[in-house]
Amino acid sequence: MKRLSFILLSILLVILSACGNDSKNANTDASEKKKKESKSTEAVVGDLDKINLEVSLDSLKSQPAGTLMEHLTFEEDVKEVNHQAPELDPELKKVLPEKLKALTDSTKDLEELKKSLLKLLAxxxxxxxxxxxxxxxxxxxxPYLPDPTKSTDGKKTESPQKAIILLDASSSMLLNSGGRMKMDIAKDAVKSFAQTIGQSSDVSLVxxxxxxxxxxxxxxxxxxxxEEVYPMGKYVKEDFHxxxxxxxxxGWTPLAGAIQKASEMSSNYDKGTTIYVVSDGAETCDGDPVQASKQLAKNGKNTVNIIGFDVDAKTENQxxxxxxxxxxxYFSANNPEELKNTIQYEWLPSTMDLTWAFTMAPIGFEVSNEFKNAEEFPRKLWYISRRELxxxxxxxxxxxxxxxxxxxxxxxxxxxxMDRHDxxxxLSREMEEINRNKTKAQADEISKKIEDWVEKMKKLKEERGDKW
Known part of the structure; x- marks a missing residue:
């Protein structure tokens, strides 16, 4: 009998121990679950100080990325979207309900709900x-608006009907001048020069x-x-650039060869040709540029003008x-500003056809087309805000x-x-308007400069006895 009682007692202790362990495990599981839920809730509603509900440029720029939106690429976010809501991302669709449940379980405060939604989805x-x-x-x-009153000798220069620009692209043009590569400086100057001289002359670039x-x-x-990279003809801005x-x-500097090429080209033209050379170096290809220049000008109609850009004394003499x-x-330009001024005030014709000066200003369709660029990123601001909404x-x-x-x-x-939507x-419309106004203001400013310049040139011509 005692033995039977001992066995029953042992069985009872085992059962009670198992129940205790089950209870302990259940409590542990419940505690862990509670910790996870608390952590999840904190991730959704915690740290809301950085979320600003105000809709302004400053508040949006400081808006943290939504914690569920970090995968969203810029290209995808700025795609055009109007009234048709895009399909919710499958991954977002999978995790969003759980996050929203944690959020709404933790708070019913309206301000916290708004900020937490932006924390997730901004x-x-x-x-x-x-x-x-x-x-x-x-x-x-x-526009470059040449003013003969700023010329060093005060003489007028008749605009050539044919103009050949010879541009030195030898290796020395890879050096820097004023913090920029000489080749880049020369290219910018030649572009501006051709734009103005091209109003009254056919142009070629060699x-x-x-x-x-x-x-x-x-x-x-x-x-x-x-190489003649822009064939002799009417100046077309896009093609010339x-x-x-x-x-x-x-490479090397075949100055004589370039002048000879210009001489061959000009022999086919009926009227005189003016050659404009931009170079930073002397002849290095064993040619005779002086003889080549003399041969080109022997008909009395052709001329060779040269800008020596940041050259040494020996090169300048040649x-x-x-x-x-x-x-x-010959004109000397020792830095980028001098190169610009030399081209602007010495080479450009002072008697160009003022009738066509207005074509240097942005005209109607150019301004209208530029409005589209001005509105590009304000419009994209609207697209990303629509996706968020x-x-x-x-x-x-x-x-x-x-x-x-x-x-x-x-x-x-x-x-x-809805208020945020409006x-x-x-805000996006205000930014569009600001950028459109920038476009219009600059176009108007350029037009005004050209109008003032034309009026000044008219008066100058009248003072000199020229008929307008």
């Missing part, structure tokens, strides 16, 4: 798109020194590498002799379906969403 690209919109500047080029390299093995290739940007500095042999002028709609639908909030609470959130639309 676009990560407000700062980038707004800063790009703010950096917009119209790209219209400032480049030399852009073939091969400065190595001895490439000398023959480089010295024979003269494309021609100027089509080559880089590389270039002066070349210009003199070509019945032209549609995500909020999806969140409201989930909360309504799962009865996470009352109808009245949801109505208040939806009213906030404020973001107004």
């Amino acid at each position: 676009s990560p690209h407000y700062k980038e798109v707004i800063e790009k919109a703010e950096r917009y500047e119209p790209p219209f080029e400032e 480049v030399y020194g852009h073939k091969g390299s400065e190595a001895d093995s490439d000398k023959e290739l480089s010295c024979k590498g003269m 494309k021609a100027v940007d089509s080559f880089e500095s590389k 270039l002066k002799d070349v210009a003199a042999a070509g019945n032209g002028k 549609f995500r909020l709609d999806d969140a409201f639908s989930i909360m309504k379906e799962k009865k996470m909030l009352t109808d009245k609470q949801l109505e208040k959130l939806e009213n906030w969403r 404020e973001l639309l107004e």
Whole structure:
């Protein structure tokens, strides 16, 4: 009997121990679950100080990316979206209900709900798109308006009907001047020069020194590498700029060969031709540029003008002799500003046809087309805000379906969403207007400069006895 009692007691102790362990395990599991839920809730509703419900450029730029939106690329976020809501991302669709449940379980405070929804779903690209919109500047080029009253000798220069620009692209143009590569400086200057002289002359651009390299093995290739990259004809801005940007500095300096090429070209023209040379170096291809220049100018109608750009004394002496042999002028430019001023005030014709001066200003369709660029990033601001608002709609639908909030609470959130929608639309329109005004203001300013210049030239011509 005692033995039976002992066995029963042992069995009872085992059962009680098992129950205790089960209870302990259950308590542990419940505690762990509670910790996880608490952590999840904290991740949704915690750290809301950085979330600003105000709709302004500053608040949007400082808006943290939604924790569920970090995967969203800029390209995807700025795609055009109008009234049709895009499909909710499958991954977001999978995790959003759980996050919303944690949120609504932890708070029913309206302000906390709004901030927490933005913490989850706000676009990560407000700062980038707004800063790009703010950096917009119209790209219209400032016209070069030559003023003969600033010329060093005060003489008028008749505009040539044919103009050949010879541009040195030898390896020395890879050096820096004033913090920029000399080739880039020269290209910018030539673009501006051609824009103005092209109003009254046919233009050609010949480049030399852009073939091969400065190595001895490439000398023959480089010295024979003269190329007319813009054929003689009417100036067309887009085509001329494309021609100027089509080559880089590389090799030797066949100055004589380039002048000879210009001489061959001009022999086919009925009237005189003016050659404009921009160079930073002397002849290195064993040619005789002085003789070549003399040969070009022997008909009495052609001239060779040269700008020596940041050259040494020996080179300058050779270039002066070349210009003199070509019945032209030599000008020295020791830095980028001098190069610009020399081209602007010495080479450009002072008696160009003022009737066509207005074509240097941005005209109607150019301004209208530029409006599209001005509006690009303000419009993208609207697109990313629309996507964000549609995500909020999806969140409201989930909360309504799962009865996470009352109808009245949801109505208040939806009213906030509509107000935010209107404020973001107004903000994007304000940015569009600011950028359109920038475009119009610059176009008007350029037009006014040209009008004032034309009037000044008319008066000057009248003072000198020229008929307008």
